[in-house]
Amino acid sequence: MAAGTPSWEAITVAIALVAAMAAYALFAGADFGGGIWDLLAGSSARGQRARDAIDASVTPVWEGNQVWIVLGLVLLWTGFPSAFAAISITLFVPLAASALGIVLRGVGFAFRHEAVRPASKRLTGALFASSSLLAPFFLGTAVGAVTTGGIPVPSPGLSTAAWTTPTALVTGALFVAACAFIGAVYLVGDASRRGHDDLVPYFGRRATITGAAAGILAAVNLARLRGSAPYVFGRLTGVALPLVVISVLAGGAAVTLILLRRQWLLRVSGALSVAAVLAAWGLAQYPYLFPTNLSVAAAAAPSASLLAEIVVIGMAAVLVVPSFAFLYWLQQHGRLEHDSASVQLRHAARVQDRPAEPAAGARPPRLLSAVIVVIAVISAVRERRGRHRAPG
Amino acid sequence: MTGHVLAVSLIPARSQMGATLGFHIIFACFGIAMPAVVLVAHWRGLRRRDAVSLLLARRWSKVMAVLFAVGAVSGTVLSYELGLLWPKLMGIYGPAFGIPFSAEAIWFFVEAIFTAIYLYGWRRLPAWLHWWTGVPLVISGILGAFSVVAANSWMNQPSGFTLDHGRITHVDPWAVIFNKATPYEVPHMILAAYMVTGFTIAGVYAVGFLRGRRDRYHRLGFTYPFATAAVCAPIQVVFGDFVARAVEAQQPLKFAAMELVARTHAGVTEWIGGIYWQGKVYFGIGIPDFDSLLVGYSPHQKVIGWDSAPPSLRAPLPDLIHLSFDLMVGLGMLLLVLSAWQAWFALFRRRLLMTRWFLLPAAVAGLAAIVAMEAGWIVTEVGRQPWVVYGYLLTKDAVTPSAGVPVTLAVVLCLYAVLTAVVIGVPWMMGRRWRREDPARDGQDLASGPPPEMAETPELR
Numbered sequence: 001m002a003a004g005t006p007s008w009e010a011i012t013v014a015i016a017l018v019a020a021m022a023a024y025a026l027f028a029g030a031d032f033g034g035g036i037w038d039l040l041a042g043s044s045a046r047g048q049r050a051r052d053a054i055d056a057s058v059t060p061v062w063e064g065n066q067v068w069i070v071l072g073l074v075l076l077w078t079g080f081p082s083a084f085a086a087i088s089i090t091l092f093v094p095l096a097a098s099a100l101g102i103v104l105r106g107v108g109f110a111f112r113h114e115a116v117r118p119a120s121k122r123l124t125g126a127l128f129a130s131s132s133l134l135a136p137f138f139l140g141t142a143v144g145a146v147t148t149g150g151i152p153v154p155s156p157g158l159s160t161a162a163w164t165t166p167t168a169l170v171t172g173a174l175f176v177a178a179c180a181f182i183g184a185v186y187l188v189g190d191a192s193r194r195g196h197d198d199l200v201p202y203f204g205r206r207a208t209i210t211g212a213a214a215g216i217l218a219a220v221n222l223a224r225l226r227g228s229a230p231y232v233f234g235r236l237t238g239v240a241l242p243l244v245v246i247s248v249l250a251g252g253a254a255v256t257l258i259l260l261r262r263q264w265l266l267r268v269s270g271a272l273s274v275a276a277v278l279a280a281w282g283l284a285q286y287p288y289l290f291p292t293n294l295s296v297a298a299a300a301a302p303s304a305s306l307l308a309e310i311v312v313i314g315m316a317a318v319l320v321v322p323s324f325a326f327l328y329w330l331q332q333h334g335r336l337e338h339d340s341a342s343v344q345l346r347h348a349a350r351v352q353d354r355p356a357e358p359a360a361g362a363r364p365p366r367l368l369s370a371v372i373v374v375i376a377v378i379s380a381v382r383e384r385r386g387r388h389r390a391p392g
Numbered sequence: 393m394t395g396h397v398l399a400v401s402l403i404p405a406r407s408q409m410g411a412t413l414g415f416h417i418i419f420a421c422f423g424i425a426m427p428a429v430v431l432v433a434h435w436r437g438l439r440r441r442d443a444v445s446l447l448l449a450r451r452w453s454k455v456m457a458v459l460f461a462v463g464a465v466s467g468t469v470l471s472y473e474l475g476l477l478w479p480k481l482m483g484i485y486g487p488a489f490g491i492p493f494s495a496e497a498i499w500f501f502v503e504a505i506f507t508a509i510y511l512y513g514w515r516r517l518p519a520w521l522h523w524w525t526g527v528p529l530v531i532s533g534i535l536g537a538f539s540v541v542a543a544n545s546w547m548n549q550p551s552g553f554t555l556d557h558g559r560i561t562h563v564d565p566w567a568v569i570f571n572k573a574t575p576y577e578v579p580h581m582i583l584a585a586y587m588v589t590g591f592t593i594a595g596v597y598a599v600g601f602l603r604g605r606r607d608r609y610h611r612l613g614f615t616y617p618f619a620t621a622a623v624c625a626p627i628q629v630v631f632g633d634f635v636a637r638a639v640e641a642q643q644p645l646k647f648a649a650m651e652l653v654a655r656t657h658a659g660v661t662e663w664i665g666g667i668y669w670q671g672k673v674y675f676g677i678g679i680p681d682f683d684s685l686l687v688g689y690s691p692h693q694k695v696i697g698w699d700s701a702p703p704s705l706r707a708p709l710p711d712l713i714h715l716s717f718d719l720m721v722g723l724g725m726l727l728l729v730l731s732a733w734q735a736w737f738a739l740f741r742r743r744l745l746m747t748r749w750f751l752l753p754a755a756v757a758g759l760a761a762i763v764a765m766e767a768g769w770i771v772t773e774v775g776r777q778p779w780v781v782y783g784y785l786l787t788k789d790a791v792t793p794s795a796g797v798p799v800t801l802a803v804v805l806c807l808y809a810v811l812t813a814v815v816i817g818v819p820w821m822m823g824r825r826w827r828r829e830d831p832a833r834d835g836q837d838l839a840s841g842p843p844p845e846m847a848e849t850p851e852l853r
Contacts, residue, residue, distance in 0.1 A: 060512050063464055064504040071497045073471045077482045078490025085483025088475030092794045096803075099472040103807055106465030111814050158794045301487035304563040312494040320501040323528075327505050336512035341450045345851050346829060348443035353608045 006287060006297040009306035013079040014289070014296050016313045018282035020072040022275045026182065027065035029175075029274070033183015034058045035105070035132025036176070037206060038125065051125075053199055057190045060336045061327060062109060066102065071316065079309050080299040083289045086156040091145055094138040094163045101134030133176060140175030144168030146290055147281070148228045153294045167228040170221045177214040178274055181207055185254055185270035192263050193332065204258040207270075211255045215248070218277065231291045235284035243280035247273045402788050404797040405477040408804050410773075412470055415808050417769055418762055419463030419815070423503065424537045424582060425589035425620070426456045427510075427529035433616045434523055437851075444609050446851055448616070450514055451826060452593070455819045457511040462815050464504060466808075477797065481780055481790040487560045488553040488568045489781075492543040495569075499536035502528050514851055534582060541581045545573035548772070549642055550781050572642055576635045577772075583628040584765045587727065590621025592758030596823070598751045609830075611744055618754070619738075621761070622731035629728050632721070633686075639775075640687050643782065644696035646775035649710035650717040651683050652676075655697040660684045665718055667711050705778060713775050716767040723764035730757055 006014070034054040041047025041054075077084040088095065108128030141163040145151065150162030162168070184207035191199035222244075225233040236244060251273035257266045285291050289299050300306060330336050430452045437446030471493070475482050481489070506528040513522045546552075552567025553560050597614035640647040647653070652668045653660055660683040666676015681691035688694075698706045707713060730753055737745035780787040 060508045063461060063508060064501060066464065066468065067497065067501045067504050070468055070471050070500055073475070074490055074494040074497045077475065077486040078494050081483050081486030081490070084475055084486060085479035088479040088482070089792060089794060092476055092792065092796055095472060095476060096796070096800050099469050099476075100803065100807070102468055103465045103811075106461055106468075107807075107810060107814060109461055111818060158796070302561060302563045304565055305487035305491060305560075308491045308563075308565040309494055312498060315495075315498045316501070319498060320505070323502060323505040327509055330509060330513070330517075335516040336509070337515050338512055339515060340829075341447055342515070342851060345443055345447055345450065349447040349609065350830060352443050 006295070006300060007303060007306070009303050009310060010079070010296050010300035012313070013075055013300075013306050013309050014286075015282070016309070017072060017075045017079070018278060020068050020075060022278040024065075024068035024072060025175075025178065025274055025278060026271050027061070028068060029136065029179040030183045030186050031058045031062045031065055032105075032132040032136050033179040033181065034187065035129050035183075036180045037183060037187065037203070039129030039132065044122075049196070050199065050202060053187060053191055053194070053196060056194075056338070057187060059109065059338060060331050062105075064324060064327060066106075069102075074312075075309055078305055079301055080289055080296070081301055082153070083151075083294060083299045086151050086153050086290070086294070087142070087146065089156040090151045090159050090162055091142045092158050093160065094142045094145075098135045098138040098142070101131040101136075101138065104128070104131035105135065132179075136175040136179045137172040138163075140172035141168045143175070143281075144171030147171070147225070147232055147285070149291055149293055151290045151293065153290060165228060167221065167224045170217060170224060174214060174217040174221055177210050177217055178277075181210040181214050181251075182270055182274055184210060185258075186267060188258060189263060189267050194334075200261070204261075207258055208255050211251055211273075215251060218247075229291060231288070232281075232284045235286070236280060240280040240283040243276045243283060247276035247280065250276060401794065401797045402791050404801045405791045406787065408797065408801040409473060409477055411801075411804060411808060412466060412473060413773075414766060414769065415811070416463065416466040416470055417765065418588070419459055419466060420537070420540075421585035421588040421762075421765070422456065422459040422592075423463045424533040424585035426452070426459065426593075427526055427533055428586070429589060429593060429617050429620050430456055431523065431526045431530060432620070433612070434526065436616075438519055438523060444612055445616075448609065448613050450851060451822070453511055453514070454822060457507055458818050459815060460503070460507050462811055464500070466811065467500065469804075476794075476800070477792055478780065478790045479792050481785060484558060485550075485553075485560065485781055485785065488550070488563050489543060489546060491563070491565050491568050492539045492546065496536050496539035496543075499532040499539060502532040503536060506532070519851065533585075537582050537585060538578050541578045542569050542571070542574045544772070545577040546571045547780060548577070548776055548782050549573035550784055555784070573638070576631075576638045580628070580631060580635050580768075583624045583631065584761075584768065586624045587621045587628060588758065588761045588765055590617040590619075590624070591727065591761040592617075594618035594621065595755050595758035598754040598757075601746055602748070602751050602755060606746065614754075615744065618731075618734065621727075621757075622735055625724070625728045625731040629724055632724060637687065640695070643775070645698055645701055645705070645707055646713070646771075648696060648698040648700075649707040649713040649775055650771060651695070652710060652714045653683070653695050653697040655699040656694060657697065658684060658692045658694045660687075660693075660695040662686065663714070665715070668714070707775050708777055709774060713771055716770040716774075720764045720767040720771065723760045723767070726753075727757060727760060727764070730754060 034057060038047075038051055038054050041050045073084075076087075104127045108124045108131065111124045144165065145163040145168050148162075148165055148167050150159065150165065150168070152159075184203045187203040188200055188207055191197075191203055222233070222236065225236065250269045254266060254270040254273060257264070257269065287297065288295050430449050433445045433452065434449035436442055437444075437449055506525055509517075509525045510522070510529060513525055517525065546568055549572040551571045552564040552569075554562040594614050594617040597610045600610045601614065636647070636650070639650070651660070652663050652666065652673055654668065654671060659681045661673075661678045661680050662682035662685075663673050663676040663678050666673040666678070668674075684691050684693035684695055698710065730750075733750060734745050734754075737743065776782055778786050778788070780790045
């Protein structure tokens with residue numbers, strides 16, 4: 001295995017890693033976007049309808065969506081362990097901050113539906129919303145640090161400079177904008193499906209604005225990469241250029257569809273614009289994990305470990321993808337509802353439910369018969385012994 | 393310089409890992425075992441058109457979802473922490489150690505997806521289809537536990553890899569997953585999860601009994617989880633004996649700490665309780681030769697003591713390990729007695745035992761099961777020290793050079809305090825709301841209004 005030419009197993013796992021990141025961006029990213037729109041929905045009364053719509057769209061799916069990052073982590077640490085160790089050491093701060101964002105998000109969700117007092121509702125709402133900014137921003141800075149060669153190998157050390165370069169910070173902002181964009185695009189679709197005609201233009205405006213912002217940030221980022229990551233820039237404007245073009249066209253198509261009030265292929269084009277940019281990034285980095293410090297081939301684990309990961313990817317394709325399809329199908333067809341036990345059920349339970357008073361006289365028959373048998377045996381024995389004794 | 397930084401990070405890193413794992417393990421238990429308890433009640437409810445069982449299943453599913461949500465985030469944090477705190481563990485051993493974790497990602501997905509479908513499907517899914525959407529939760533709970541505990545077993549009994557100049561060059565994934573500790577660690581943990589879940593839920597209804605709520609709702613709410621846990625209790629006690637013997641064979645130094653065996657000799661005294669201080673055990677009840685008897689069925693069995701290893705390679709804090717082990721065994725025995733007591737009544741007298749003498753311990757049985765599990769975890773993990781990969785990598789060599797760990801430790805402790813408040817507070821508030829919904833349970837207006845039609849219940853369609 002010569003350096004620079006990775007084995008097919010290593011390439012497969014690397015592609016799966018980029019795919020897991022894309023899935024995380026498209027699904028969990030949209031949930032973060034929903035959180036950002038929740039944050040910006042204004043006062044309690046004014047934003048109520050938007051918040052309810054976001055809640056209904058995000059709540060049933062966010063937990064499953066969140067697992068994509070776990071899949072990404074396990075692929076990275078098993079497939080490319082030295083890269084994972086280097087990232088963990090150098091990017092300790094942004095990774096810890098993004099983990100904090102994920103936890104706060106979880107707390108917000110677990111607590112949200114149970115908080116009844118306005119004060120605690122506001123608190124959990126704020127927790128949820130702030131975490132929706134934290135996680136994508138810091139993950140973006142981490143990706144920016146990797147792209148610009150900020151991870152020193154083979155001797156990594158904690159570094160603030162790596163993830164605070166202008167390119168990394170712009171990447172962080174780009175991630176936030178992309179999440180807000182994709183979230184708004186999906187919410188347009190959901191609002192139209194539910195027949196919330198006022199919310200369609202509401203989220204449509206937001207999708208247009210953040211789509212434009214994401215486009216501008218991406219252009220700025222590309223311009224910056226020319227200086228900060230010449231290798232990646234060269235490939236983005238070379239071999240990966242078609243993917244960049246697809247992303248731009250898909251983003252433009254999504255915005256046009258929103259302006260035309262058409263739902264057809266809206267989500268697909270929105271998703272494609274995000275996925276294509278991640279694919280372009282992955283292709284532009286090839287054959288490096290950290291351009292140009294660490295190659296895929298040099299970082300790859302032994303082939304048996306990579307094969308085990310390919311089996312895991314296969315299991316994901318067989319088990320996880322259909323499960324997600326089922327979940328999204330149910331959600332899109334209005335089969336999933338957040339509510340309490342029905343009145344009928346509570347009523348039926350109440351009628352069936354009579355307090356049990358253990359009746360005093362009703363001894364269980366088994367015990368009773370046991371006692372009778374014991375008494376019978378004792379009396380029989382006594383009688384026999386008495387009879388024996390009597391003649392003597 | 394590096395040595396100094398390592399010393400700075402080791403204690404906070406171990407504290408943070410211990411705090412997050414010690415917290416996560418409780419919620420993982422509910423993720424593993426609670427779906428089974430809920431599905432049993434749900435099945436009875438559908439099969440016998442029993443509204444009370446159905447209502448219990450429905451309400452438990454909400455609690456289950458909250459506990460799963462918290463378990464999911466703390467689990468995600470743990471996967472981050474493996475890198476953030478122990479980069480050298482992952483950097484060197486990732487190709488082997490990472491494999492069982494990778495499988496866990498799949499089961500985590502399945503559990504997250506079907507938890508959502510099951511939780512939100514009560515009203516709009518056909519009744520039996522809805523029940524079946526809960527089945528993947530039971531399966532993925534057990535397989536997920538298998539994957540994670542197999543990874544932990546591998547840390548205790550590493551196998552299936554070739555190490556060459558500090559880099560893994562060859563891996564046998566099957567030998568990694570099915571290492572020598574897997575056959576006993578995995579079932580021991582799954583049984584513990586079922587006991588923790590069952591006794592904890594049952595405890596809630598035992599408190600209800602003590603407060604005078606003796607309706608069928610509370611009786612069934614007690615019976616399903618208690619029966620689940622009570623079935624596991626005797627199996628766990630018998631199995632635990634097998635586990636201890638396996639540890640004695642595979643990790644003699646850990647076993648020496650568990651049983652306070654300072655020097656290798658025959659006719660070893662079994663200490664119940666007790667603190668080791670400078671060659672002697674104080675405050676303990678000693679049973680002469682019994683430890684040898686337990687290990688080798690003979691009083692002349694030789695047991696390896698910790699004097700067989702240099703001090704730097706011995707398990708630290710043998711008193712903590714020993715007392716944790718005794719606590720776990722003692723609580724396990726008490727839970728077995730409690731289970732047997734109720735089982736005797738249920739089997740031979742055909743009714744639920746509801747005396748105060750039973751209910752008071754039953755109310756805290758869940759807490760006891762959690763303490764026993766945590767104690768067992770301390771034995772496993774502290775007993776593995778000073779190694780992180782037993783015999784291969786010392787914990788102090790795996791820790792991050794980053795100096796930021798005390799900060800993250802402080803954040804983690806605050807956050808987990810909040811999470812603890814959430815997981816206790818949210819179900820508690822749910823319980824209060826349910827009691828408000830059902831005034832009849834406190835003896836007020838029973839069955840006012842029109843007679844119910846079970847067929848109209850959305851949950852039964």
